[in-house]
Amino acid sequence: MQLCNAVQHAHQKGIIHRDIKPSNILVTLHDGVPAPKVIDFGIAKATGQQVLTNKTLFTAFQQFLGTPAYMSPEQAEMSGLDIDTRSDIYSLGVLLFEMLTGHLPFEAEELLKAGFDEMRRLIREQEPLKPSTRLSSLSAADLTAVAKRQRTESPKLVRLVRGDLDWIVMKCLEKDRARRYDTANGLAADLRRHLENEPVIARPPSTAYRFQKAWRRNKTGFAAAALIAAVLVAATGISAWQAVLAKQRLAESEALSKFLTQVFQSPDPARDGRTITVAQTLDAAAKKLETDLANQPARRAKLQATLGTTYYLLGLYREAIVLQEKVRDYYVASSGAEHQGTLDAMRDLAISYEGAGRPDEALKLKEQVVALYRKVNGPEHPNTFIAMDNLATTYHKLGRWDEAIKLEEQVLPFLRKVIGPEDPSMLTAMNNLATTYHEVGRWDEALKLQEQVLPLLRKVNGPEHPDTLGAMNNLASYYGDAGRPDEALKLGEQVLALRRKVNGPEHPDTLRAMMSLAILYDTTGHCDEALKLQEQVLPLVRKVNGPEHPDTLSAMNNLANYYCDARRPDEALKLREQVLALRSKVNGPEHPDTLKAMNNLASSYDDAGRLDDALKLGEQVLALRRKVNGLEQPDTLTAMYNLACHYYKGGRRDEALKLCEQVLPMFRKVMGPEHPDTLAAMNNLACCYYEGGRRDEALKLREQVLPLCRKVSGSEHPDTLLAMDNLANSYDDAGRHEEAVKLREDLQALRRKVKGSEGPHSP
Helix, strand or coil: CHHHHHHHHHHHCCEECCCCCHHHEEEEEECCEEEEEECCCCCCEECCCCCCCCCCCCCCCCCCCCCHHHCCHHHHHCCCCCCCCHHHHHHHHHHHHHHHHCCCCCCHHHHHHHCHHHHHHHHHHCCCCCHHHHHHCCCHHHHHHHHHHCCCCHHHHHHHHCCHHHHHHHHHCCCCHHHCCCCHHHHHHHHHHHHCCCCCCCCCCCHHHHHHHHHHHCHHHCCCCCHHHHHHHHHHHHHHHHHHHCCCHHHHHHHHHHHHHHHHCCCCHHHHCCCCCHHHHHHHHHHHHHHHCCCCHHHHHHHHHHHHHHHHHCCCHHHHHHHHHHHHHHHHHHHCCCCHHHHHHHHHHHHHHHHCCCHHHHHHHHHHHHHHHHHHHCCCCHHHHHHHHHHHHHHHHCCCHHHHHHHHHHHHHHHHHHCCCCCHHHHHHHHHHHHHHHHCCCHHHHHHHHHHHHHHHHHHHCCCCHHHHHHHHHHHHHHHHCCCHHHHHHHHHHHHHHHHHHHCCCCHHHHHHHHHHHHHHHHCCCHHHHHHHHHHHHHHHHHHHCCCCHHHHHHHHHHHHHHHHCCCHHHHHHHHHHHHHHHHHHHCCCCHHHHHHHHHHHHHHHHCCCHHHHHHHHHHHHHHHHHHHCCCCHHHHHHHHHHHHHHHHCCCHHHHHHHHHHHHHHHHHHHCCCCHHHHHHHHHHHHHHHHCCCHHHHHHHHHHHHHHHHHHHCCCCHHHHHHHHHHHHHHHHCCCHHHHHHHHHHHHHHHHHCCCCCCCCCC
C-alpha cells in the first residue's frame, strides 16, 4: 500500500514509471520504521505537457522499453497506442503476485527462451494463473520455502491468498487496461478493504460474498445454520459465484434460488396433513431436478452433487450413490477424466461406496483417483497425498494392512510439513494411521498417536464434530485394550451421548457408537450391559443399513460373542452360522471378515461339543490366514492360538502343546509381552503343560501371567480372575496350600464384588 501511494504521487506529478520491479524499489529506515522508496525513473514517461528533461527522448513509438516479466501488454505491443498510468498498475500487480507466491506470472527465463516475438505474444495474450493456483502447483519444498518467507505454513498461505488477493492481483493483470484499477490509490484502497474484511471492488459484491465478509467481521453474532438452510446457502452461493463470470449467468443464479426455495419451503400442513422429514425433502428435490432441469445438465449436476453430499452426511449412503454416479458420469462425458470436477465426483462417490458397504468398488475408484491426481497435480501435491490417505482407509477396511501402513506412513509426515499440524486433512491422516497401528497390534504407537490427535481435533473442529467424535471413540477403545477401563467407559459413554445429540438415534454413526460402547462394556467385564446394548442395536442396524451391510454383520457377530459370554451357546451358534453365510456371499471366501466369521463359528462349534466341525474349520482358517496374511501377522497368530484351543478341547493335547509353544514367542515378538493375546497364549500353554504333567513349567508361566493380567486388564477383569483360579490350582498341585487358599479367598471376594459375574470361563 505504501508503494501504491508512492506511485500515485508520481502519477499526480504527471510521471509514468514504466519499469516497476524489485530492483527499482529500495527499503530504507525512516525514524526507525522500514519504508519503501521507488527509484530509477530512467525510462519514465511524462503525461500531458510535463517536461522531464531538456533532452529529446523518443520513448513512445516502436520502442521495447522495460523489463519483460513486469511489462504490461500495451508496452509489449510496441504500437502507437499511448501508454498511461494503468501500465504501472499492471506492474504493481506483477510485484504483488511475486510477493505472494515467490514467483512471477510469467517467469523471466521462460520469456527470454521464447524469443522476442513469442515473448511479446505471451505477455499480450496468455492469461496468467491466479496466485493461489500458482502456489498449489508448486513442489512441496518450494511451497514450504515460500510459506516460511511469509512467516506462515503452506496450507494457511494458500487459504490466505485464495479469494480477495486472487481477485485483486488478477484485476491488476487484466489484458484490457480498461478493466484494471484506474489509479494506484484504488489498488491500495482495495488491499485495505481486504485487510479489514470489507468487500473489495475487484469482484462483484454478490449477496453471498457480502454475507461471508460480514460473518468474518462478526463471527460471534452468527449462529450455526440449520441443515436445510446450509444446503440452500451453499447451492445459491455456488450460483452467485458463477454469476460473476458473465452477465448471462445471473439468470442461472436466480433460477437455482427459485428451485431451492420451492423445494425447501416449509410444508403446508393443510395441504399435506403430515410432517415432511429432511430425507423426504431431499427425495423430492432429487426428483424435481430430473424434470425441471432436464435441459440444463451442468446446473443439474452441481445441485445433484450438493444433494448427494447432504444424503451422505445424513448417513443415507445408497441414496447418495444414486446422485453421485450421475454427477460422475456427467463430468466424465462433458469434461474428461482429468478435470477437477470429475476427480471430486469420483472421490465423493468412492467414499459413499465405502459407507454403503461396497469396499471393492470404493477401492477401484480410489486407486483411479490417486493415479489421476498424480498425473494432473504431480506426485507431491497435497491433493495427491490426501487421495493416497483415502485409499489407505480402504486398504485398511479390506485387511490389506501392509499396504495401508505403507501409504499412511508416507502421507503423514508430508502433510504435517506441507499443510501444517492442525489442518483437518492432516488430523484425519493421524487418526487413520493410529487406527491401522491398532489393528496390527502396534498398540502403544496407536494410543500415543490418538492421544495427540484428539485435543487437536477438539481445537480445530470443535467438540461435537464427527471427526472429533470418531477420534474419541477410537481412543476409548485403545484405553480399553490398554487396561484403562475407567477412562475407556467414560469416553465411550460421552461419545454415544454426543452422537445421539448430533446425529439422532438411528444414524449409522450413532449405531456404531452403541456397538463400540457395548464392546467396551464387554472388555471391561460389564457383560450384562454389553449384551443389553447389543440386543438394542442389532434391529436398528438391520433397519437402517439392510441385512447384508458390514455394520449389520458386525452387530450380529458382536451379539453372538456376548451370547457366548452369557452362556447362551445355541443362540451364539445360530447367529454365527448366519454371519458366515452372509460374509462369504458379500465378501468372498478369503476376505479377512469372512475368515474372522469362520474362526468365530469354529469357537461356537467347540462350545457346542461339535469338536470335529470346530477342528475342521479351525484348520481351514489357519491355512487361509497363512496364505492371505503371512506367518507373523496378528490374525494368523490368533488362528494358530484358536486351533490350539480346539486341539486341546478335542483331547489332542500333543498337537495343542506343539502349536502353543510355536505361537507364544511369535505373539511376544509381534504383539508385545503385555498384549492380552500374548497373555492368553501364555495361559493356554500353561494349561497344556499342566494337563501334560509338566506342572513346574505350568506354575512358572501362571505366576508370570497373573501380575501381567492385573497390570493390563485390572484386578476385576474376567481374564484376571481366570488367571487367579489357574494359579491357585497350580499352588495346590505344588503343595503350596496356604497360598492357594489365600488366592481363592481373594478370588471369591472379587467375584462377589463384580456385579452379575458368574466367574471366569474354564480354559
